[in-house]
Amino acid sequence: MQAHIFAEESNTTGEDRDQSVKEYYGGLFEMVAGLDDELAEFADTRLHILSKEYGVARGEERMSAVYASEQNSVGGDGMAEQARAELLDAAADAEVMVILLSTDVFQETVEQVWDELVETAKPESIWCLGAARSSLEGLDFEELEGKGCTFLTYQRVGVARIGTDTREELLEAVKQKAAQ
Template sequence: MKAHVFAEGSNTTTEDPTKPAKEYFQGLFGVVAGLTDELSESANTSLHVLSEEFGVLRGDQPIADTTESKQGGSADLWEKAQEELLTAAREADVIVILLSTDAFERTVGEIWPELVEAAKPDSIWCIGAARSTLDSITFEKLEEKGCSVISYQRVGVARIGTDAREDLLQAVNQKVSE
């Protein structure tokens, strides 16, 4: 089983640029890192970290290895994130998208119909975003493909709530046991 997690880095970071992105970003990003670890117990999990400073990073990619820092600008960031989202949608049994309103609109929002079209049938989708963002998309076509959809309306800076996290992990464990 394959899982992909998409989230933004945080402003709180470690001083050590040799750390992989998953450990470099700290603070509230710890929730994303922890969720990724939990998903990794049941699925081959890839973490995609969106960073305006470093671009789109793999969770296991050391910050020191990035060549994108301050190059290409944010337009490249959003385009690359869209490409990775589409690739993930085609292959993922589980896709988790935890983005701020701005990042969501520049990535998922711009390609939602293509993402839904590309979505692997019977996959699990977990989306954490602001209410206005969630209201701007429809899950009906995903559900018609047999996909399970777990949505979390972000409150403040929380990327995913406890209930949504538990629902996601339960759905993944159920899928593994099928």
Template sequence: MKAHIFAEGSNTTADDRTKPAKEYFQGLFGMVAGLTEELSESTEANLHILSKEFGVLSGNQSIANGTKSRQETSANLWESAQEELLTAAGEADVMVILLSTDAFEKTAGDIWPKLVDEAKPGSIWCIGAARSTLESVDFEKLEDKGCQVISYQRVGVARIGTETREELLQAVDRKAAE
């Protein structure tokens, strides 16, 4: 089973740029890194980190390599993120999107109908976003494809709530047991 997790980096960072991106970004990003580790126990988990400074990074990619290989402007950050979302949607058994309103609108929001078309039937989708964003997204077509949708209305800076995290992990465990 494959899982793809999309999240933004944080302003709190480590000093060591040779660390993998999932360790370089700290603070509240730790919730995302921890979720990725938990998902990797039962899936092939791929973390995609959106950073205005470094572009779209793989969780295992070092920041030092990111700055050398991906000199992206903020404008094509969104385009790169859209491409990675579309590719991931087609192969993901578990798709997790935890983005701020601005980042969601410029990525998944702009291509939502295409994302739904690409979604693997029967996959699990977990979306963490502001209420206004969640209300603007049509989950019905995903559900029509047999996808399970788990949503988390972001409150403050929390990327995902404890109950939502547990619901997601339980759904993944059930799917892994099928």
């Protein structure tokens, strides 16, 4: 089973750039890293970390390699373009799709390609979206329902990327899917 997680970087970082990107970020990003670890018990996970500095990096990449390959800051537009492409690629093979983004980034990425994401989504896949209520209310989940997909939403309030209840529901849905 393939699981993809999309989240933004954290302002809290480690000192050691020889760490993986996943380990380099701390603070509230640790919730995302922990979710990745928990999902990895049931699925092959791919963590995609979005940054206006370097675009989109994979969780397992070394931070030193990410910085070494960086010529100039990609900026918000470059990051959004890379993220939209990776979201569409991931949706095609994901049994589990987790997207935890701030309002601005969600609007610049997910909302721009939502119809294509849903069209590309695998039947009976699990979708978990964490974003502002205004962003989630603007999405049409009907086609996902028609494909037999499970979808969970977390209306972000403050800085939490995913709520405890939503996280537990997601893990339970993934466990059940893995047991089939």
